[in-house]
Amino acid sequence: MRTFSYVRADDVDAALRAITDEPNAKFLGGGTNLVDLMREDIERPDTVVDITRLPLAEVEELPDGGVRIGALLRNSHLAAHPVIRSRYPMVAQAVLSGASGQLRNMATVGGNLMQRTRCLYFYDDAAACNKREPGSGCAAIGGFSRSHAVLGASASCAATHPSDLCVALAALDAIVELRSSRGTRRVPLVDFHRMPGDTPEIETVLADDELITAVELPPPPSGVSRYRKVRDRASYAFALVSVAAALDVQDGVVSSIRLALGGVGTKPWRAYQAERALLGAPATEESFRAAARAELADAVSLPHNEFKIRLAESTIVAVLRGMS
Amino acid sequence: MRVNGEPVVLDVPPQVSLLDGLRDRLGLTGPKKGCDQGACGACTVLADGERIVSCLALAVQYEGREITTIEGVASLPDGAALQREFIRRDGFQCGFCTSGQICSAIGMLAERDSDAPPTRDEIREGMSGNLCRCGAYNGIVDAIEEVAT
Ligand SMILES: Cc1cc2nc3c(=O)[nH]c(=O)nc-3n(C[C@H](O)[C@H](O)[C@H](O)COP(=O)(O)OP(=O)(O)OC[C@H]3O[C@@H](n4cnc5c(N)ncnc54)[C@H](O)[C@@H]3O)c2cc1C
Ligand code: SF4
Ligand code: FES
Ligand code: FES
Secondary structure (H helix, E strand, O other): OOOOEEEEOOOHHHHHHHHHHOOOEEEEOOOOOHHHHHHOOOOOOOEEEEOOOOOOOOEEEOOOOOEEEEOOOEHHHHHHOHHHHHHOHHHHHHHHOOOOHHHHHHOEHHHHHHOOOOOOOOOOOOOOEOOOOOOOOEOOOOOOOOOOOOEOOOOOOOOOOOOOHHHHHHHOOOEEEEEEOOEEEEEEHHHHEOOOOOOOOOOEOOOOOOEEEEEEEOOOOOOEEEEEEEOOOOOOOOOOEEEEEEEEEEOOEEEEEEEEEEOOEOOOEEOHHHHHHHOOOEOOHHHHHHHHHHHHOOOOOOOOOOHHHHHHHHHHHHHHHHHO | OEEOOEEOOOOOOOOOEHHHHHHHHOOOOOOOOOOOOOOOOOOEEEEOOEEEEHHHOEHHHHOOOEEEOHHHHHHOOOHHHHHHHHHHOOOOOOOOOHHHHHHHHHHHHHHOOOOOOOOHHHHHHHOOOOOOOOOOHHHHHHHHHHHHO
8 A cells, every 4th residue: 555644633623624734635434445445556645534533423313303414423333223223224224235244333424425336447457447547448338347337327437336325315315414614515415426427537526625524314204115235145245236215105006205226326326207107106016117117218238237227127116016 | 552451552654454553563363364355354353342354444543442353352251152162163164264253253242232142144144244265154153153042
């Protein structure tokens, strides 16, 4: 690993000062993604600003019935929190479906939002990759594309966003709170990650000197909710397809629906088109399938990932059927 | 920091991982370097009682914390029992993954909030971050099940 300097911030102001004052600095959460990428020489900060001791690791209940989750809360503590488990079970299920017990003890909520793709060419410095080296091309397009996205890809990049947590957060209308020396702003999670377009190296709307301080969840949607992840092994693998769903049925008709997909999109994918098709429709397998097809109508496959379109459709149908 | 109950001073540059600090500077070679990418669990240690992979931890980040490696687990609840049962139940063959397996098992059992003994499936899922190239998984699950019930 290249050498770098290390600064530990004890409060938010110190963290924001360090990220502004130190040249080419990056925040360090649990390190489970950043340390790996620094060892691979993909990330090359001159300074890391350790934020794990910031007092931002609480789950706080809000007066409107929602919750505020501190960005430095570890993933394991998020999944084990009684309020999250009882009122947002989809969040706990998504977290527990990802990584391992050890990694979840280290990984933070903010780091989970910011984790980078697992595209194998992104990790391979002999391969062309626009995300790693803008303008160099994309080895996945024309290469081995089994893990890549069928929704949201551009001619520059088809990498999927690997997070499980973010898929649940997208379904729940989460808001991300960002702080910098310029002030605080709040961005819906569905707008936090960017589509690759011509600049796949720019993955989020976060500015270089901005800190994620919290994620807020509005009150949970009515009905039942669920996170289901399909992967090559029963546990400890990234998703081929995942579905986060919350469904309420009144008198046989869908009265409330939230649907988001992982593993198929270039960002955590809120399935608005499927939701529109389902709301007010009879809660039947035919409606579920029609809605899944509406969402996937624009899907574009590469040579090895066409199976994901069918797998996404059948997983959406199976999850909704199991909930209704 | 404290390592296995003793105060130690680990004076290393920021790029040194906790794993390398423990092995190369402190001579604690129980934690193993399998993948150095967070994927195999061979480097698992406990930080203030919680299991982590020490290969993705920068040593500087753990200043002031209490680290326990396999060399120190015998004095922990479950530690000595797990060591004994891994031997009795054939929980290893080559032994490369074993120090990480035992530290991870201690952490996993401490994370549980149920008094009911864990099912074999629960143990397998909880231990999925520890790979064993020798495939000693059945013995590993047997040993943990024995200690947890
Ligand atoms: C073997 C392995 C398997 C995995 N499997 C899964 C899986 O199945 N599902 C899944 O979802 N994830 C998986 N992960 C990824 C893991 O969830 C992420 O690595 C983790 O969430 C990152 O969090 P961190 O705190 O360690 O981030 P770090 O590595 O510390 O940081 C990652 C990035 O986020 C930035 N950052 C961190 N915190 C903030 C903040 N508050 N504000 C602004 N920027 C910030 C850092 O600057 C850095 O760029 C896996 C990881 C490994 C190593
Ligand atoms: S899909 Fe994206 S991350 Fe993968 S090689 Fe192409 S540009 Fe790089
Ligand atoms: S060496 Fe740390 S997980 Fe493999
Ligand atoms: S006993 Fe050989 S790797 Fe597990």
